[in-house]
Amino acid sequence: MHIAIAGNIGSGKTTLTRLLSKHFGWEAHYEDVDTNPYLNSFYEDMQRWSFNLQVYFLNSRFRQIIQIRQSGKAIIQDRTIYEDAYIFAPNLHAMNLMSSRDFENYSSLFELMSTFIQAPDLLIYLRSSVPNLVNQIQKRGREYEESIRLDYLKLLNERYENWIKKYKLGNLLIIDVDDVNFEDSPEDLGVIIEKINAEIHGLF
Numbered sequence: 001m002h003i004a005i006a007g008n009i010g011s012g013k014t015t016l017t018r019l020l021s022k023h024f025g026w027e028a029h030y031e032d033v034d035t036n037p038y039l040n041s042f043y044e045d046m047q048r049w050s051f052n053l054q055v056y057f058l059n060s061r062f063r064q065i066i067q068i069r070q071s072g073k074a075i076i077q078d079r080t081i082y083e084d085a086y087i088f089a090p091n092l093h094a095m096n097l098m099s100s101r102d103f104e105n106y107s108s109l110f111e112l113m114s115t116f117i118q119a120p121d122l123l124i125y126l127r128s129s130v131p132n133l134v135n136q137i138q139k140r141g142r143e144y145e146e147s148i149r150l151d152y153l154k155l156l157n158e159r160y161e162n163w164i165k166k167y168k169l170g171n172l173l174i175i176d177v178d179d180v181n182f183e184d185s186p187e188d189l190g191v192i193i194e195k196i197n198a199e200i201h202g203l204f
Contacts, residue, residue, distance in 0.1 A: 001026075001200075002068050002118070004077040006164075007126030007177070008156050010136035015183050016126065016192070017078040023193060026076045029068065032060045050092045051102040057084045058110060065117045080120065082169075085110040087159040095155070119169035122199050127161075128177045130154050173199050 003026065005013045014030060021028035033039060038053040061081040068075045085107070093103040128136075130153050164174065173195055180188040 001074040002120045004080045004120035010133040011126040011128040026074045029077045031079045046097045050098040122171045
């Protein structure tokens with residue numbers, strides 16, 4: 001079984017992945033941020049490093065999905081390959097931070113990869129307002145995220161909403177994270193767990 005959590009930067013994906021992994025006994029696969037050789041450079045000069053960063057994420061996520069399907073285990077994944085391809089890369093292209101030549105090359109690579117992968121059995125989307133995202137980003141205090149611009153987060157949010165509206169690859173659960181505090185409130189986490197249980201039982 002493959003569960004994946006999607007959402008904008010600061011929406012709480014990693015935290016919820018950790019909590020659900022612990023509760024259900026699922027193996028957690030996290031986004032490769034600590035060892036990513038391009039992230040710092042990207043936030044310093046987005047135009048120069050956008051293509052390198054996106055290809056790195058695409059490769060890393062593709063490997064993850066292959067491993068997940070081959071493992072036969074119940075796995076929860078922090079962020080999906082689809083977010084890279086439908087949200088982050090097109091957004092960089094639209095902001096003139098990735099050239100059309102690089103974007104077409106990237107899209108062609110994703111198109112090929114997508115023929116080899118299966119979508120998650122359940123996608124959990126964490127919907128958040130921009131002020132809430134900013135608050136969470138500041139709270140965790142990652143140095144390379146200090147320069148993230150508000151307009152960047154806003155554009156990403158708009159792309160997330162458009163993608164989720166059209167999402168038809170598998171089961172989908174939407175959680176409005178402005179209204180819940182699953183990190184500090186066991187009751188809020190319990191409500192999410194109940195919703196996930198209902199979705200999972202519907203899968204089999």
